[in-house]
Amino acid sequence: MLEQRLLEKAIGVAGRLIAVEPFGEGSIARFTVDSGEHAGEWFVDSSKQAVPVETGFVIRSRDGVVVARIWKHPLDPRLPALRTAVDPERIARISAAADSSGPVEAKVLAYRPGRRAVVRLTQHGVHLFVKVVRPGEAEDLAAIHEACRAAGVPAPEVAHWSPAGVVVVRDATGTPGPVAAARMPAGELLDAVDALRERLLTVETRRIARASVGSRVDWHVDRMAGGLPGRASDAQRLLPALLEHVRREGPPRVVHGDLHIGQLFFDGGEVSSVIDVDTAGLGDPADDSAAFIGHATASAARNQAAGRDGDAAQLRAIADAAADRWLRDPHTTALTVLHLLGHGIRAAERAPGAAELLLDRALELARVAAR
Template sequence: MLEQRLLEKAIGEAGRLIAVEPFGEGSIARFGIEGGEHAGDWFVDSSRQHVAHETGFVIRSREGVTVARIWKHPLDPRLPALRTALDPQRLARISAAAGSDGPIDARVLAYRPGRRAVVRLTQHDVHLFIKVVRPGEAEDLAAIHGACRAAGVPAPEVVHWTPAGVVVVRDATGAPGPVAASRMPVGELLDAVDDLREHLLMVRTRRIARASVGSRVDWHLDRLAADLPGRADDVRALLPALVPHLRRVGPPRVVHGDLHIGQLFFADGAVSSVIDVDTAGLGDPADDAAAFVGHAMASAARNEVAGRTADAALLQGIADEAADRWLREPHAAALTALHLVGHGIRAVDRSPEATDLLLDRARRVAGVRALR
């Protein structure tokens, strides 16, 4: 692939492709190098989007246009605070600002290059979470946490933030969603999620939720077709089945933006915490339904392929009942199918069998008859 050739041109090693996400006019691809002087995670950005300061290699056309930029984690040019979030001395200062001291363990839990990262700090068996965002976005992120809490949405409390792009929040309370799902009746769990979604509608904000998965339908299908050349016709057959149903129905409402069981914590039959409200804002309620169902279906598929049949059955049961509740319109079903395509893309390198299964499920949700 082009990104791999560009990386090899820059550092002399091609690396192993880990993941790729759409970004700007192109994408950001992540590669891993196991050993030697270049060991670590490397990123190739073909988005052609401006950055304030370059932090790695830059490849330009003869006309001087930036074709790609390449950097090594954590030197993300759009997230300059990421280095701070992983620097022991600076972490000690952040911890002190939150009222604590002592040895700190820092672990990156999530990272979307160019967009955001989450770093967990553990000190005296207490967790704090650093949200790393682009400079200038931290105040807005702190504000949406506050707006959610004011509306009864149990987002974590913000204890510190800086304009450089750092927001520090407290730990969630309650049983993690996957644990609670094994203990609660499915109907009770989904009732709790419905109650959370109702409270989200009452959040007072003008911020825009994360872009709908439907806004990048061509990119997703083209990428999966390239990753599964033997099933490219199956992938492309999704396009006419999805496109007529991807436009939002009704006015924008406040949504989570990335709702799934892993974002939720439960206590006493209710959602006690909801994390990653970074993506929340005005959007399409069907996106939350589709994200939840798609994630449950994808998790079931991955567990099925791995031979964890009990976990697969539990997650598929949640997905089926949630689909019965929330996927009654073609619009929500189309978005769910596209979420499954996205999960399939992310699974290509780790489990081609899971990707194959996810494509089949996407086609079934979209109502496309199998071609093979």
């Protein structure tokens, strides 16, 4: 692929492709170099979007136009605070300045290049979560956390934020969703999720939620076709079935923006905490339904492909119950198909069996027959 050739041109090593995410006019591809002087995670950005400061290689066309930017983690040019958030020495100095002694462990839990990262800091058994965003976005992120809490949505408490692009939140309370799902009937769990979604509708904000998955139909279909070349024709046949139904129906409402079982904690049959409200704001309620069903279905497929049949069956039951409850129209179904493709794209490299299962389910939902 082009991004791999560009990386090899820059550092002399092609690397191993891990993931690709749409970004701007192109994408950001993540590669791993396993050994040698360039060992680590590398990113190739073909978005053509400007950055405040260059932090890596810049490849230009003959007329000087930027073709790609290439950097090594954690030197993300759009997230300058990331370097501090994962540097043990810098974290230790910050901790000492706050009159807190003892070792601090930093672990990156999530990273979407160019967009955000989540780093867990652990000291004396207590967790804090550092959300690294673009400079200027931190105040908005802190505000949506507080707006959620004011409306009774149990988002984590903000302990600190900085205009440099850092928001620090406290740990969630309750039993993690994947653990609670093994103990709660699917209907009871979904009742709790519905109650949370009703509370979200009362959040006072003008913030815009994360862009709908429906905004990148062509990209998802093309990447799925490329990830499973033997099933490319099946993936491409989804395109006309999706384009007709992806446009939002009705006015925007407040949604989570990335709702799934891993974002939820439960206590006494209710959602006691909901994390990652970074994506929350005015958007399409169907996206929350689709994201939840897509994530549960993808988790079931990964477990099935790995031979963990019991876990797969449990997750499939949740996905099926959610589909029975929320898939009431072609629009929500189309968005769910796109979420399945998104998970399939990520699975294709390391778990092609799971990717095939997700494509099969996408075809089934879209009522498109496989060749």
